[in-house]
Amino acid sequence: DVKVTQSSRYLVKRTGEKVFLECVQDMDHENMFWYRQDPGLGLRLIYFSYDVKMKEKGDIPEGYSVSREKKERFSLILESASTNQTSMYLCASIGAGLNYEQYFGPGTRLTVT
Amino acid sequence: GQSLEQPSEVTAVEGAIVQINCTYQTSGFYGLSWYQQHDGGAPTFLSYNALDGLEETGRFSSFLSRSDSYGYLLLQELQMKDSASYFCAVRSESRDSGTYKYIFGTGTRLKVLA
Numbered sequence: 001d002v003k004v005t006q007s008s009r010y011l012v013k014r015t016g017e018k019v020f021l022e023c024v025q026d027m028d029h030e031n032m033f034w035y036r037q038d039p040g041l042g043l044r045l046i047y048f049s050y051d052v053k054m055k056e057k058g059d060i061p062e063g064y065s066v067s068r069e070k071k072e073r074f075s076l077i078l079e080s081a082s083t084n085q086t087s088m089y090l091c092a093s094i095g096a097g098l099n100y101e102q103y104f105g106p107g108t109r110l111t112v113t
Numbered sequence: 114g115q116s117l118e119q120p121s122e123v124t125a126v127e128g129a130i131v132q133i134n135c136t137y138q139t140s141g142f143y144g145l146s147w148y149q150q151h152d153g154g155a156p157t158f159l160s161y162n163a164l165d166g167l168e169e170t171g172r173f174s175s176f177l178s179r180s181d182s183y184g185y186l187l188l189q190e191l192q193m194k195d196s197a198s199y200f201c202a203v204r205s206e207s208r209d210s211g212t213y214k215y216i217f218g219t220g221t222r223l224k225v226l227a
Binding site for chain 2: 092
């Protein structure tokens with residue numbers, strides 16, 4: 001059974017804190033993605049990675065960075081959390097080539113106070 | 114820029130047929146996907162169209178017209194459990210890396226009434 005897991009289901013942090021969100025997939029997928037989901041805005045791509053140590057900005061990368069040191073793990077980092085980063089964060093992965101199905105993790109609901 | 118448009122909400126009764134439309138504007142288009150998301154859950158893959166035409170998977174079908182930059186998801190024999198949000202997503206080629214990225218629409222909330 002394919003699986004994408006995220007380190008926390010719920011997280012509460014204070015403004016200015018550094019926040020790490022971890023995502024692990026067990027499908028040996030090359031591509032991994034971080035999205036944030038807000039009501040009425042759908043899923044917006046923050047960053048994605050197509051190989052170990054390779055990353056590319058999505059549509060809303062400001063205030064975020066990522067790390068991919070191992071193929072199975074993709075981390076999202078909020079350098080200095082702000083209240084407008086309160087959101088649901090979803091990680092997804094997909095294999096290379098003619099694979100079309102993204103597999104999503106359960107999400108992390110982050111609240112920044 | 115890249116954008117996708119879909120209706121924010123659709124309501125239908127059990128047993129009916131409903132169509133959720135998606136129009137897109139994007140460069141490097143490769144295909145259109147559909148995902149279902151129940152409240153509190155993660156999105157799950159429904160279908161993918163790379164070529165024009167209709168793809169059928171059980172009660173769900175998806176259509177693509179590349180010349181019109183348009184697609185739709187058709188749900189037949191609606192059931193209460195189909196009440197969820199449905200997202201279209203464009204698979205496009207990234208100019209920077211040549212790899213693929215996915216841009217999602219804002220979602221359509223489907224309410225199925227008894």
